[in-house]
Amino acid sequence: MTTIIDDTGARIARRLRLERDARGWSLADLAERSTVSKATISKIEREEMSPTAVILVRLAGAFDLTLAGLLLRAEGEGERLSRAVDQPVWRDPDTGYLRKQVFIRPDHPLELAQIELPAGQRVVLPASSYAHIRQVIWVRAGELVILEGGERHVLGPGDCLGFGPPSEVTLANETSTSCTYVVVLARS
Secondary structure, rough: OOOEOOOOOHHHHHHHHHHHHHOOOOOHHHOOOOOOOOOHHHHHHHHOOOOOOHHHHHHHHHOOOOOOHHHHHHHOOOOOOOOOHHEEEEEEOOOEEEEEEOOOOOOOOOEEEEEEEOOOOEEOOOOOHHHHHHEEEEEEEEOEEEEEOOOEEEOOOEEEOOOOOOEEEEEEEEOOEEEEEEEEEEOO
């Protein structure tokens, strides 16, 4: 299975090195700040492995970026107009989670992404990934279970949930069909 839809893997590897170098951080520094092992970071930077969504969220958080912000920097600066054919797509190698970055700009407070979560899959994101953002999820197709702050929310098509204070969040598709949802992020 191809985990990165285009050359995003190579761009992510270069961006991680650039972000780390710009801060004067060693692999150990980034590992400590992100709770991702030095070996894993090194393999990603050498393009020997594709990072999962959880790993990318932790690395982005260490740089005080959102996942979309890190991917945007890997892809280059965004335009005001986001054409469907130019929207970067990334696949999590562990879950098959497919993320299409619909809109992001460094000078705009909102980010918009469309996610497809395959049947029976889940992604657990640490509280640190929500430290500097506000997030809303809008389910377009299928069913999504969100475990957040000790609460369980089951969302169907058209349902929308605004996240509360930062806490670990599990996004799960407990059904036998794919779930598609839209994530709207606002930087705080």
